[in-house]
Structure formats: structure tokens, C-alpha cells
Amino acid sequence: MEQRIRFLLSRDDWYHQRGYWVLASALRNAGTEVVLGGIQTPKDLVETAIQEDVDIIGYRIMDAAPKIIIPILFEKMKEKGIQDIPVVVGGIIPKKDEILIKEAGVKEVFHPYSPLETVVERVRTIAMEARAKKSLRGLCLTVWDSGTLLTNWTNSV
Ligand code: B12
Numbered sequence: 001m002e003q004r005i006r007f008l009l010s011r012d013d014w015y016h017q018r019g020y021w022v023l024a025s026a027l028r029n030a031g032t033e034v035v036l037g038g039i040q041t042p043k044d045l046v047e048t049a050i051q052e053d054v055d056i057i058g059y060r061i062m063d064a065a066p067k068i069i070i071p072i073l074f075e076k077m078k079e080k081g082i083q084d085i086p087v088v089v090g091g092i093i094p095k096k097d098e099i100l101i102k103e104a105g106v107k108e109v110f111h112p113y114s115p116l117e118t119v120v121e122r123v124r125t126i127a128m129e130a131r132a133k134k135s136l137r138g139l140c141l142t143v144w145d146s147g148t149l150l151t152n153w154t155n156s157v
Contacts, residue, residue, distance in 0.1 A: 004031060005055050005124060006054040006055050007033065007035065007054060008037050009034055009035065009058045010059055010060070011037075011038070011061075012069065015063075019060060019062075023119065026119070043076050045059065045073065046077055050080060056130065058089070058123065060089075061091040067096070070089065071104055074087075074104055086130045087105065087106050088109075088123055089101060090111070091110075110122075
């Protein structure tokens with residue numbers, strides 16, 4: 001049976017809850033397992049991602065400065081060795097910040113009025129791609145363990 005995608009959804013503010021719940025139910029209706037992180041700092045978010053073994057991290061940013069909070073998130077992810085988990089961001093993201101955070105590694109940024117179906121489809125595609133890469137990497141390591149050298153293939157993953 002196909003394992004369901006595990007999506008960690010967190011947010012930065014208390015007031016703008018509606019989009020958080022709307023998104024959570026849309027993803028859940030599409031067959032995604034949504035881990036509700038609630039309001040989390042990057043540090044807490046990383047701990048939750050590890051404990052819940054998620055495939056993708058979603059951060060809803062309504063109040064914070066994305067260009068400050070996202071580099072902190074990536075730094076914490078790297079410290080804990082989970083930098084391969086894709087991160088998607090939505091909310092109030094100024095255009096200048098969008099460019100910076102995408103350069104830093106954010107896979108996708110969603111703005112107000114993005115059609116929910118588009119958001120859900122994109123999130124699921126990104127998570128599936130990351131999962132496929134992860135399992136291929138596991139396979140490469142297994143081959144390596146059994147003594148066969150497949151360096152070129154491993155490096156291309
Ligand atoms: C409704 C609303 C409120 C409600 C929230 C009610 C609730 N329970 O959620 C209330 C009245 C509480 C509120 C309060 C405030 N608000 Co207000 N609010 C809005 C408003 C009009 C709509 C937000 C909304 O719910 N949209 C509907 C949801 C479904 O859509 P969404 O959030 O845009 O999400 C979509 C995408 O962005 C994406 N998405 C969003 N997040 C994520 C996350 C991930 C991981 C993914 C994949 C996708 C994704 O998916 C959704 C699908 O389309 C926006 C304006 C706007 N057009 O966005 C202002 C807005 C967000 N608010 C704003 C402000 C300033 C405030 C206040 C500070 C105002 C004040 N001075 O008191 C306060 C907050 C108080 C505080 N101390 O922080 C500003 C934010 C400005 C900024 N950050 O730069 C906005 C943009 C209004 C404006 N033009 O100035 N607000």
C-alpha cells in the first residue's frame with residue numbers, strides 16, 4: 001500500500017488562523033497526512049519535523065520577515081541533518097523576500113488568492129519528488145553496503 005505523504009504545517013502568528021485550517025483540510029481531503037504544528041519558531045519546527053518524520057515542511061508566514069526567519073530555519077535544519085526535506089512557504093511574502101528565500105532553497109512560495117487546488121497539487125508533487133530521491137539514495141547506500149561501487153549513479157542522485 002502506498003504510504004501517505006506527511007506534511008508538517010506550521011505558522012508564525014496567532015491571528016491569521018483561517019488560511020492555516022483551510023489549507024490543512026484541503027491537503028487532508030487530497031489524501032495527505034497533515035501534522036498540525038501550530039505556531040512554531042524555526043527551532044521548534046525542526047524538532048517536530050524530526051519527531052514526526054515528515055516528507056515536507058510548510059510554513060505559513062503572515063507577520064514575520066521571511067528573509068530573516070527562513071535562513072534561520074535552513075540553518076537549524078542543516079544543524080540537525082534534515083536539509084533534504086523540502087520547504088514550502090505561503091502567506092504574506094514580499095516579492096523581494098520571495099526571490100531571496102527561493103535562492104536560499106525554498107521550493108515554492110504561495111501568495112493570497114492562489115487556487116487551493118494548485119497549492120495542494122504543487123505541494124504533493126514536491127513531496128513525492130523528495131520521497132523518490134530519498135528512497136533512491138537509500139537504495140544506493142544498500143548497493144554500496146553490499147560492496148558494489150556505483151559512484152557515478154550515487155553522485156547523480
Ligand atoms: C482575514 C484577515 C484577518 C483576520 C484573520 C481571521 C482568521 N481567523 O484568520 C483578522 C481580523 C483577525 C486579522 C487581523 C490582523 N490582520 Co489581517 N488579514 C486578513 C485578510 C483580509 C485575509 C486573510 C485570509 O484569511 N485569507 C484567506 C486564506 C484562505 O488565504 P491565505 O491566507 O491568503 O492563504 C492562501 C495562500 O496564501 C496559500 N497559503 C497561505 N499560507 C500558506 C502556507 C503554506 C505552507 C502553503 C503551502 C500555502 C499557504 O494558501 C491559501 C490558498 O489560497 C488579509 C488580506 C489578504 N488579502 O490576504 C489581511 C492581512 C493578512 N492582515 C494584515 C494585518 C496587518 C492584520 C493586523 C496586524 C491588523 C491590525 N493592525 O490589527 C491584524 C493582526 C493582529 C496582530 N497583532 O498580528 C495584513 C498583513 C500585512 C503584512 N503582514 O505585511 C493583510 C495582508 C491586510 C493588508 N493588506 O494589510 N486579519
